[in-house]
Amino acid sequence: MLSNLDIIENLYKKKSKVDIEYNNNFYKDKKLFSKYLNNLVNQKHLIKFLKYDESKDTFHLCNELGDSCDSSLKLDIAEQRKLLESELVLNDNYYQFIDFKENKNKKYNSIILNNEFFENVTFFYNDSIDFDLDKEKKFFKIIQKDFYGRSFFVNGSIKNIQIDFEGKKKLFNQKISNRYDHNTLTGCLSFIKIYFENTELNSINSICEDGINLINSKGKIKKIYSKNSLFDGVDFDFSNLSIEQINIENSLNDCIDFSSGTYIIENSILKKCGDKGISVGEDTIANFQKIDVTTSNIGLASKDSSKVFLENSKMWDVNNCYASYKKKQEFNGGQIKINNSSCKNFNTEIHVDNFSSIAIIN
Numbered sequence: 001m002l003s004n005l006d007i008i009e010n011l012y013k014k015k016s017k018v019d020i021e022y023n024n025n026f027y028k029d030k031k032l033f034s035k036y037l038n039n040l041v042n043q044k045h046l047i048k049f050l051k052y053d054e055s056k057d058t059f060h061l062c063n064e065l066g067d068s069c070d071s072s073l074k075l076d077i078a079e080q081r082k083l084l085e086s087e088l089v090l091n092d093n094y095y096q097f098i099d100f101k102e103n104k105n106k107k108y109n110s111i112i113l114n115n116e117f118f119e120n121v122t123f124f125y126n127d128s129i130d131f132d133l134d135k136e137k138k139f140f141k142i143i144q145k146d147f148y149g150r151s152f153f154v155n156g157s158i159k160n161i162q163i164d165f166e167g168k169k170k171l172f173n174q175k176i177s178n179r180y181d182h183n184t185l186t187g188c189l190s191f192i193k194i195y196f197e198n199t200e201l202n203s204i205n206s207i208c209e210d211g212i213n214l215i216n217s218k219g220k221i222k223k224i225y226s227k228n229s230l231f232d233g234v235d236f237d238f239s240n241l242s243i244e245q246i247n248i249e250n251s252l253n254d255c256i257d258f259s260s261g262t263y264i265i266e267n268s269i270l271k272k273c274g275d276k277g278i279s280v281g282e283d284t285i286a287n288f289q290k291i292d293v294t295t296s297n298i299g300l301a302s303k304d305s306s307k308v309f310l311e312n313s314k315m316w317d318v319n320n321c322y323a324s325y326k327k328k329q330e331f332n333g334g335q336i337k338i339n340n341s342s343c344k345n346f347n348t349e350i351h352v353d354n355f356s357s358i359a360i361i362n
Contacts, residue, residue, distance in 0.1 A: 121156035152190035159197035167205035187213025302334030
C-alpha cells in the first residue's frame with residue numbers, strides 16, 4: 001500500500017518551511033519523530049502543533065506528541081490553506097498540522113485496477129465509500145455514505161471512462177465541512193500521478209477543500225464537471241494537462257484553482273464562484289481558448305510568477321474582471337494576456353500591482 005510519506009512529498013513540493021516526514025504511525029515512531037523535531041530545532045523555528053476537530057470544525061493547540069491539546073485556534077480559509085502548505089506563520093510562530101486521532105472510517109482499503117479502462121491504478125477508499133464499476137456503460141460510480149467518505153486513485157493510466165463522485169447533499173446543504181483527511185489530502189476525489197486519456201470526471205455535493213484534486217498528473221481529459229462545492233470546485237497541482245471542457249457551478253470559494261504546472265483548456269463555463277472563477281498561481285502557465293464566467297468576486301486571477309494566455313473571455317456580474325499580482329515573497333508577479341474580452345456588470349475591470357501585467361489586445 002502506498003505510504004503516506006509518498007503522498008505528502010507530492011503535495012508539499014511547494015516551498016514548505018520545514019522538512020515534513022510523515023507516515024501512518026509518525027507520531028508513535030519515536031526515532032522518526034525525534035529526527036523531525038531535530039530538523040525543526042536546526043532551522044530555529046518556533047513550532048506550534050494543531051489538531052483539527054472535525055465535529056466542531058476548529059483547531060486545537062497541542063504538544064509535540066499530540067496527546068495534550070488545550071486552547072482552540074480559529075483560522076480563516078486563507079490561513080487554513082497556508083497550514084496545509086506548511087506556510088502558516090502567526091506572531092513569529094510556525095504552525096504544523098497533525099492528526100493523531102484514530103478513526104476506523106479514515107483508514108483506507110485499496111484495490112489494484114487493471115482492465116480496459118485502468119492500467120496499474122491503485123484505488124484507495126475508506127469504509128465511508130461505496131463504489132461500482134459498470135464496464136458496459138464505461139462508468140465508475142463513487143458514493144459518499146457519510147461525513148468521512150473520500151477516495152483517490154494513484155499511479156498508472158485511466159482512459160475512456162467516466163468517474164463520478166457523489167457527496168451527501170444533506171451535508172452540503174448544512175455546510176458541514178470535512179476539509180482534510182489524515183493524509184492531508186484535500187479532495188473528496190483525488191488523482192495522484194495519473195496519466196489521463198479521454199476521461200470524464202464529475203463531482204457533486206463536495207464538503208472537502210476540493211471537489212476534485214489532480215496532483216502530479218498528465219495527459220488529456222475530455223470533460224470535468226463540478227456542482228456544489230463548499231470550497232474549491234477543482235484544484236490542479238504540479239500537473240501537465242489538456243482539458244477540452246470544464247463546467248463548474250456553485251463553488252463557495254474558487255471554481256478552478258491551478259498551481260505549479262502547465263495547462264491547456266479549450267472551453268470553461270463557470271457559474272456562481274464565491275471568490276475566483278479561475279485562480280492561477282505559483283509558477284503556472286495556463287492557456288485558455290474560451291472562458292465564460294458568471295457571478296464571481298474575481299473573474300480571472302494570475303499571481304506569483306504565473307502566465308495566463310486567453311483567447312476569448314466573456315464575464316458577467318463580477319466584482320473584478322481581471323487581477324494580476326504578487327502574493328508570496330518567493331515569487332514574482334503574474335501576467336495575463338487576452339486577445340478578446342467582454343466583461344459586463346462589474347465594479348473594477350483590472351487590478352494589477354507593480355510586479356505584474358495585464359494586456360487586453362482588443
